[in-house]
Amino acid sequence: MSVQGIDQLLGELKAMSAQAAGQSTPAQTAANANAPDFADMLKQSLDQVSSMQSTAQTQQAAFQAGDPNADLQDVMVSLQKASLSFQTMVQVRNKLVSAYQEIMNLQV
Incomplete structure (x- = not known):
């Protein structure tokens, strides 16, 4: 050694x-x-999901308004990304609630 x-x-x-x-x-x-602080990481994730949803809505509104630069494929992909990130965040929230309930049911 x-x-x-x-x-x-x-x-x-x-x-x-x-x-x-x-x-x-x-x-x-x-x-x-x-x-990294857990609360900060959770807030960043929520902000990211919110940003993806607002981007998708903006692209969707542009396509519906007839903007020649708005491509249907890009709009659909961004909508699917926003939907998937939201569903993932819901599952994370469900796991956190489940963990909280489990901790609260522990006998001290």
Whole structure:
């Protein structure tokens, strides 16, 4: 085992020791600071779904108005993408509600 491997192992042991003692290590603090927040990720996903739906509606309105630059295939593809992203978001919401209900039913 090289000196670098020993130093790495020693660092991991110190981190595990600090974690077992209930202390946070600088590496953990930095990792937690860089970790994305669940609420932020959920909001970004909702914004993305909303953006896809508004884009699809705009393209649909342009096609219905007779815009020569609006292509039927592009409109249909964007509508399907918006529909699929919305259905996916509904399924994620259902899983979150199910997980919440399961947590609430746990005996403490």
